[in-house]
Amino acid sequence: MESELKDLNSQPASKPASHGGGSSAKDDRPLLKPDPAPSVSAEELQELEKKCAAYVRSDAYGTMGRGDLPLKEKLLLGVALVTLVPIRVVLSMTLLLFYYLICRICTLGLSPNRDEDEQEDYAHMGGWRRAVIVWCGRSLSRVMLSVLGFYWISETYRIPDAAQQSKPEGKEESAEEAEKPGAIISNHVSYLDILYHMSSSFPSFVAKRSVAKLPLVGLISKCLGCVYVQRESKSSDFKGVAGVVTDRVQEAHQNKSAPQIMLFPEGTTTNGDFLLPFKTGAFLAKAPVLPVILRYPYQRFSPAWDSISGVRHVIYLLCQFVNHIEVTRLPVYYPSQEEKDDPKLYADNVRRLMASEGGMTLADIGLAEKRVYHAALNGNNSHPSVLHQKDD
Secondary structure, three states: OHHHHHHHHOOOOOOOOOOOOOOOOOOOOOOOOOOOOOOOOHHHHHHHHHHOHHHOOOOOOOHHHOOOOOHHHHHHHHHHHHOHHHHHHHHHHHHHHHHHHHHHHHOOOOOOEEOOOOOEEOOOOOHHHHHHHHHHHHHHHHHHHHHOOOOOEEEEEOOOOOHHHHOOOOOOOOHHHHOOOOEEEEOOOOOHHHHHHHHHOOOEOEEEHHHHHOOOHHHHHHHHOOEEEOOOOOOOHHHHHHHHHHHHHHHHHHOOOOOOEEEOOOOOOOOOOEEOOOOOHHHOOOOOEEEEEEEOOOOOOOOOOOOOOHHHHHHHHHHOOOOOEEEEEOOOEOOOHHHHHOHHHHHHHHHHHHHHHHOOEEOOOOHHHHHHHHHHHOOOOOOHHHOOOOOO
16 A cells, blocks of 8 residues: 555646636635546546546435535435434434443453454453353444434345355365355445444454544454554554454354454445455465455435545435445355465455456456545545545
8 A cells, every 4th residue: 555655646746727817816616516626637537537437426416425416305405414313323322332331341350362463352252241242233233224224134145056166176064164254255335334244243354553542432343353454554564464364364264253354355445336356365364255245225325435525425324314235145155276375366256256246347446546536536636645545
């Protein structure tokens, strides 16, 4: 990521077009309207949208959620803002505080599990404490989704036919082992993905190290067993985290009682219609994985977190009366010996399978292109690194 930022920041800034006359014109542009980038023409922006189609919004709210809305939509937003939003905010905060208190009670008198990589968690404790944390976490996450308008979740389970062919020949897995993938692999569309996976299997996630220090959420992340990443570090931290993730994947596959880990190998969010190249971190352990595909069908507002600010996205989401999630669970994918020897091949094959089963288009772009596209939308094309980041 650091090398991508260096490449982007090293590009020379485009010169703004000069205007005739010596007098300065008054700037009467509305603050909440898109600011056209002086260094990016309309044609260039269209070309950029073709290249960065995985991050382009196409719902009724338009690019960056700032499109011109019809009168009916404005009225619906107004009604939701004064009725639905306050109720959902209060209920959401109540659920968060309630689960935090449960985690606090269950961890009283216990010290978090620590290792040499400065990772700490409560996910490795057993007994009634762990049972209460997991059961309450899954139940309250589902209630939280209902509060946000996800009243029904459509789940489809694919019959293990094509996946069976990826098993190494001559090796038969028992039914118990077939239910023990090393990691859950999912496409990344929104922060809502985390809530769904918590309600479904309550796995660990990869998160920024600063999350561990956040009020309420910090303790919950430790109970989930999150693997913390120091994104700002210029040291060899990535190598250490990759090792921790590999160990956790192997542990989850070999130990039935070990916490499972959930990974988003794309590394950032998309609009849900595309699948970005997979990073190999989830596949270094050579363990089988469970692919899960998430889709968010919509009519007015797309829950995808692509080219819209976090605050605006949350407000529009809370104003949406009904939201939808469609989940496709593929069979456990067992890597061949060739895939075990080549993590890149393993990652690419799982990615192609998920794209085929989920009806998604493969896109050969990544976080660097996302930053450039966001910068162009914000009228700051020469400094893409200053934009809000949503790659966690």
